[in-house]
Amino acid sequence: MFDATFQRYLTMIEQFLAQLAWDKDILSQSMYYSLIGGGKRIRPVLALASAEAVGGNPEAILSAAVALEFIHTYSLIHDDLPAMDNDDYRRGRLSNHKVFGEAYAILAGDALLTYAFELLADPGLGQPERQLRLIREVAVAAGKVGMVGGQVADVAGEGKTLTLPDIEEIHKAKTGALLTISARLGGILAGGTAEQEQALTDYAQALGLAFQIKDDILDVVGDSETLGKLAGSDLRQGKSTYVSLLGLEGAGQELHVQILKAQSALKPFDEGAIFLSELANYIEQRQH
């Protein structure tokens, strides 16, 4: 059931991406290369599942859900640049700037971010007031106090020994904010109640931390081939992670605590949130 629903969401997302006008010009190719780079689509899936959890139709919010993947993809392209993390590989493929060069990688990121807001302002989404509020929330989550701010803190923290509250702060901004708005987005656009919005927020915040802890664990125990990137890179870079601070067992326990926290936040939904609950298990158990 979980797998079938996940697949149904993925098919919706891939079909939406494929039907957009991708020209043969280098900018479009650069954008498309990274968009179809084998991501797990967690953000749009969260949005679609949240819409369904509040009784909405996921098809009706699809353009906004896909906008989240555009924002996530732009951030990966820019993070991989030589001036930032200088990563040659991403998900087992060459990173964008290794294929298209730095100039087109920067511009593809810029164009993806801009395109995301075009999708979020889609006239078919209905309820203009809710939509405007959502656009503000996405901009805040993706901007200087959210995702971009988190990347700044990450760059600034390089080579320093960080405490657990430090890395939680960074991850809440760098990955947590966009994951949280992803779950909220579905609830907001599909007409959820304030209580439901809050439940989705609590769920996604715990899920976001769990996601990051699992990332840190996989960096130590994962297989490079399955991961699509070199395992152990945090360790070699001397990065402070959940594993370096809590040990492997401690990190695993903290991961499980966050998963349970995410699932207990879903209580107001009863049956409607079975997929979201199982998504948390999926994130705890994922191997890449």
Next chain:
Amino acid sequence: MFDATFQRYLTMIEQFLAQLAWDKDILSQSMYYSLIGGGKRIRPVLALASAEAVGGNPEAILSAAVALEFIHTYSLIHDDLPAMDNDDYRRGRLSNHKVFGEAYAILAGDALLTYAFELLADPGLGQPERQLRLIREVAVAAGKVGMVGGQVADVAGEGKTLTLPDIEEIHKAKTGALLTISARLGGILAGGTAEQEQALTDYAQALGLAFQIKDDILDVVGDSETLGKLAGSDLRQGKSTYVSLLGLEGAGQELHVQILKAQSALKPFDEGAIFLSELANYIEQRQH
């Protein structure tokens, strides 16, 4: 009268910028450094004047007008990067990455672009349907078929001999699209008619071309100190410009044709558009 109105708009814009929360963190400082870098504020001024031309209150659309300056500023920061135009100076000051480093320059650009959409979705602007349409139009004008696309064409055209239609095509996308939506923005948000929107569009398209032709002329006849950048750089880089293709006199004539075209588009406004008409003269005569 023109000077007083221009000054009134500039004061509104600078006050709005100053009252935003600029923290002491490096990202905020990097964003602010480029925002207050002595730009002419043509885009927000166009928006405010267009709002007034259709009988609206410019104060009421100020956050959206300033958003255009955020988008313009982000594009300058990214264009100046070593991987792009590799400019060390901008308006007589060090470019952003020379002061803050490449990573923070890229991230400041990303944050400015994101912040622009937060401002465009400001709840105080009223008329949510119009506002959503505007957000879509701004995203298109700033994105892959607009400003970013124009920068791609500019990068791709380096070292090649271009024809007049080629460079017109590049400028229409790279600078024209955002200038055009700047004028439209004021009209749309202040409740202009479809006829007024069209007149503002025609005006701004001609103004945008005039602006670029004047840039090309100043690069040849301008004084480096007044320009804030080294004159003659187009020539040294072997760039095709209006001057290289039409000669100095021919470019001056074409500039004047576009100014007259811009002014004649304003006929439907009668007295209401005196400022916009004089703004065209200002652009024809500017020395930097």
